[in-house]
Amino acid sequence: MTDDPEAELSHLTGYNLKRASAVVQADLAGVLTGFGLRAVTYSALRIIVRRPGISQSDVADALGIEKSNLVQLIDDLAGRGLLTRAPVPGDRRRHALMPTDAATRLIEDADGAVAAHEQAVFARLGADEQRELNRLLRLVWVG
Amino acid sequence: MTDDPEAELSHLTGYNLKRASAVVQADLAGVLTGFGLRAVTYSALRIIVRRPGISQSDVADALGIEKSNLVQLIDDLAGRGLLTRAPVPGDRRRHALMPTDAATRLIEDADGAVAAHEQAVFARLGADEQRELNRLLRLVWVG
DNA sequence: TATTGTTATACTCTATAACTATA
């Protein structure tokens, strides 16, 4: 029985999940603004850099977001010279998202900063605890 | 090297944290609508039931939200007969939030549903893993 | 009929600033 009223919720893993996620996302956002990226932008661009030619629908599916919300995001990245929408031979509905060299370099740099961010934000956990946390979280949402 | 593009993000604990939190929050929201509650409403009311007389500012601090965002929420709960704003002797700025018996019963019922929800949504984890997850998450955001 | 990309829109959540009455 502690004095802090927050103790009335500390038993709820869902609650702690939400609070932890908020803290981590806020820190990540601060790191990524230095690269002109948001969390979704970084995630999408990282997939595109490592899976050149992927379609917008497949990126949306991978990120678990609606494809309609990806349109402006891809527009922005294209407008900044980080990718192009190339035609797909055999399916004229689809666009092959092709990262530029600038995108590859940007993600490479951002990856370093993101790794440092994760190290900082999970600093209270040992290396094995960090791996265990990641494993348990994937069990929750991947199933 | 897997085929799913999501694999390009699976190493990021922050990303898995966000996805897991979204899944859990969505399921919780579905459970709580049956009680006419949202996640924040449930959390706030649970604190008020267990800490009768607490002020709005202290509830906001415990939940990590702005006190301005609590006003309408408290208005709703008061309008539904779940709490009253009682005067605090000695400080006329402050309101003592007093839960009604209906609120106590509502939270008691909701607690059962929330416990079942947590059991379901973390079903892939063993009992010890669930406890470990909760411990690690609190290390992240409480510090 | 179903899918890809697109537009427009609405809704939720949250943060901020400014105000009042009290301390």
Add this chain to the structure above:
DNA sequence: TATAGTTATAGAGTATAACAATA
């Protein structure tokens, strides 16, 4: 000067519906 409660507002994030082009 600082705090509790309040109001209004603006931004971000996300979901939904509808459409054109293509399969």
